[in-house]
Amino acid sequence: MSVLIYIDHSDGQVKKSSMEALSYGVKIAEQIGAVAEGVLLGDVSTDLPSLGNFGIKKVYHIQNSLLQIFDAQSYTKVIAQVAQQTSAKIIIFSNNSAGKSLAPKVAVRMNAGYVSGAIALPETSNGFNVRKNVFSGKAFANVEVKTEIKVIALNVNAFSVSEGTGNAEVVSLNIDVEAPKVKVIGTNKTKGTVSLTEAETVVSAGRGLKGPENWKIIEDLASTLGAALACSRPVADAHWRPHNEHVGQTGIAIAPNLYIAIGISGAIQHLAGVNRSKVIVVINKDPEAPFFKAADYGIVGDAFEVVPKLTQAVKKVKGIA
Amino acid sequence: MKILVCISKTPDTTAKIAFTDNNTKFAETGVQWIINPYDEWYALVRAIELKEADPSITIHLINVGNADSDPIIRKALALGGDEAIRVNTQPADSYSTAFQIAEFARQEGYDLIFTGKETIDYNGGAVGAMLSEMLDLPYVGLATSFLLNGKTATITREIEGGEETVEVPLPVVVSCQKGVAEARIPNMRGIMAARTKPLKVVEPKQTETQTVFSGFNLPPAKAGVKLVSSENVEELVRLLHEEARVI
Ligand SMILES: Cc1cc2nc3c(=O)[nH]c(=O)nc-3n(C[C@H](O)[C@H](O)[C@H](O)COP(=O)(O)OP(=O)(O)OC[C@H]3O[C@@H](n4cnc5c(N)ncnc54)[C@H](O)[C@@H]3O)c2cc1C
Ligand SMILES: Nc1ncnc2c1ncn2[C@@H]1O[C@H](COP(=O)(O)O)[C@@H](O)[C@H]1O
Numbered sequence: 176m177s178v179l180i181y182i183d184h185s186d187g188q189v190k191k192s193s194m195e196a197l198s199y200g201v202k203i204a205e206q207i208g209a210v211a212e213g214v215l216l217g218d219v220s221t222d223l224p225s226l227g228n229f230g231i232k233k234v235y236h237i238q239n240s241l242l243q244i245f246d247a248q249s250y251t252k253v254i255a256q257v258a259q260q261t262s263a264k265i266i267i268f269s270n271n272s273a274g275k276s277l278a279p280k281v282a283v284r285m286n287a288g289y290v291s292g293a294i295a296l297p298e299t300s301n302g303f304n305v306r307k308n309v310f311s312g313k314a315f316a317n318v319e320v321k322t323e324i325k326v327i328a329l330n331v332n333a334f335s336v337s338e339g340t341g342n343a344e345v346v347s348l349n350i351d352v353e354a355p356k357v358k359v360i361g362t363n364k365t366k367g368t369v370s371l372t373e374a375e376t377v378v379s380a381g382r383g384l385k386g387p388e389n390w391k392i393i394e395d396l397a398s399t400l401g402a403a404l405a406c407s408r409p410v411a412d413a414h415w416r417p418h419n420e421h422v423g424q425t426g427i428a429i430a431p432n433l434y435i436a437i438g439i440s441g442a443i444q445h446l447a448g449v450n451r452s453k454v455i456v457v458i459n460k461d462p463e464a465p466f467f468k469a470a471d472y473g474i475v476g477d478a479f480e481v482v483p484k485l486t487q488a489v490k491k492v493k494g495i496a
Numbered sequence: 497m498k499i500l501v502c503i504s505k506t507p508d509t510t511a512k513i514a515f516t517d518n519n520t521k522f523a524e525t526g527v528q529w530i531i532n533p534y535d536e537w538y539a540l541v542r543a544i545e546l547k548e549a550d551p552s553i554t555i556h557l558i559n560v561g562n563a564d565s566d567p568i569i570r571k572a573l574a575l576g577g578d579e580a581i582r583v584n585t586q587p588a589d590s591y592s593t594a595f596q597i598a599e600f601a602r603q604e605g606y607d608l609i610f611t612g613k614e615t616i617d618y619n620g621g622a623v624g625a626m627l628s629e630m631l632d633l634p635y636v637g638l639a640t641s642f643l644l645n646g647k648t649a650t651i652t653r654e655i656e657g658g659e660e661t662v663e664v665p666l667p668v669v670v671s672c673q674k675g676v677a678e679a680r681i682p683n684m685r686g687i688m689a690a691r692t693k694p695l696k697v698v699e700p701k702q703t704e705t706q707t708v709f710s711g712f713n714l715p716p717a718k719a720g721v722k723l724v725s726s727e728n729v730e731e732l733v734r735l736l737h738e739e740a741r742v743i
Contacts, residue, residue, distance in 0.1 A: 192656075247635045251629065272655050276625055276635060279622035283630055288591070318710070321708065356664055370658075444509045471740065475723065492737050
């Protein structure tokens with residue numbers, strides 16, 4: 176019996192969200208008395224045996240030039256074959272962009288019950304129950320999985336990485352790989368900046384900034400903090416900022432350690448995407464802004480005065496001023 | 497060319513979230529129901545735009561739900577689309593929804609199936625991908641742009657830290673999010689036309705239950721905001737550094 180963890184990577188590096196998934200899968204394996212193993216498709220520059228540091232005993236490494244393109248259909252068939260050959264009972268993904276496409280497909284293929292967006296270890300004393308966010312972060316649900324095989328996609332930033340020392344055995348398996356139907360014709364990565372869903376700190380601004388030309392102070396604060404940028408929906412709708420920065424109920428949902436909201440009123444639909452943040456700081460000139468009710472720290476003041484001062488103060492603490 | 501758009505019914509985005517029956521059921525009293533925003537604003541509107549560009553396209557809408565879904569299905573028809581199908585059952589989870597849609601879609605042979613990225617109530621984010629697996633079709637998730645060129649689609653999708661543009665032959669299942677289209681409001685002509693469009697009710701097929709929502713709870717209330725004077729920004733940074741330990 177094994178717990179199989181899908182290890183996602185980009186630019187040759189294992190994703191942090193996959194390290195979280197590895198740590199989570201290893202804990203589940205301990206809990207149910209199973210072995211934890213990883214599966215990785217394609218080429219990485221990471222030294223694979225070192226993935227044993229996360230507690231897995233084996234990494235199934237599937238290499239084939241056809242895997243250079245991420246095609247959910249062909250990837251699913253590969254992962255399902257690995258799961259079958261290794262008798263995996265629980266299959267773990269990160270609930271990131273790749274995991275959202277793969278996990279439900281693998282679940283169907285394996286006839287397994289699926290829980291997306293898990294936020295805690297399963298409760299196994301009475302059935303197999305997984306806690307997840309529902310109603311866009313406004314509530315939690317317990318989902319009981321009734322099937323013998325289970326697939327779980329773990330929310331990003333919901334489980335901390337635990338690293339020790341260990342050596343994983345790298346195993347290659349005989350797997351059929353189908354030619355992808357999808358052809359990649361272009362990529363556009365936001366170079367040098369932190370990915371929004373994985374970021375530990377996010378600096379976000381709203382209509383209070385008055386116009387796109389005023390984003391310099393926001394960008395300065397974000398780069399000082401090593402943070403990703405986000406914005407409210409009207410800001411993206413007005414094309415002040417790209418739509419992939421739009422957070423909220425109808426945008427991206429995030430759960431960073433620190434979320435700084437500047438000139439955002441805190442409408443219920445905005446909160447739905449950010450209320451899982453561990454610490455929320457609100458800067459707004461209106462003391463009645465609803466966001467203050469959801470905040471841990473706040474400053475009532477004009478963003479154009481407060482934000483540059485804040486950037487300076489952060490630089491001082493970080494010793495870069 | 498036939499397009500299927502999957503439409504779900506969700507509570508209004510401002511609905512009060514509460515639970516009844518010993519925290520096992522969502523409290524529906526007084527809740528306004530809407531078309532799940534991703535399905536309406538992006539999936540459906542993009543399908544309508546494609547039909548506007550090529551009137552030979554047929555659009556079917558499908559919902560898995562009981563008769564309470566009819567008002568949101570009519571609203572979707574008022575935006576556009578030729579006919580709607582409702583599979584007459586309250587789905588238990590994303591799997592059972594996908595199963596019912598797949599059973600129907602298999603007989604019809606659609607060239608293109610659109611879903612939203614996720615429902616804003618149970619946040620499964622799974623129906624589209626599951627459907628593609630059941631129909632053994634390619635799947636492109638989290639699309640932010642969709643173009644049709646004959647028998648191929650050019651789709652931009654979200655990847656970790658950016659976007660990627662792919663080309664894929666039809667038929668394909670695509671989950672849509674912001675960027676794919678701009679939300680619209682139904683006009684009077686659409687609302688009138690929707691009344692006479694067919695809404696076909698089909699009975700569900702038997703399936704197993706894989707997962708059950710066994711209980712709900714609400715997050716603990718926040719302790720309250722700690723306000724810092726705008727004259728004393730250093731104090732905020734000190735608190736974030738020493739007390740919250742996030743800087
Ligand atoms: C179905 C639906 C879905 C939605 N989904 C989303 C979503 O996913 N994400 C989202 O963000 N919104 C969403 N919305 C919109 C949401 O309801 C709000 O309209 C939106 O979040 C408001 O954006 P804002 O706070 O930037 O702007 P505003 O509400 O205009 O607020 C601007 C704020 O800036 C403050 N301000 C002004 N000047 C300054 C200054 N100089 N310094 C400091 N503060 C200043 C003001 O006091 C005010 O609080 C949705 C709405 C609907 C109906
Ligand atoms: N009951 C339903 N009927 C029809 N389509 C649905 C239903 N539930 C979900 N969908 C579609 O599947 C998408 C993802 O749903 P989910 O996996 O439940 O988050 C939604 O955006 C809809 O397009």
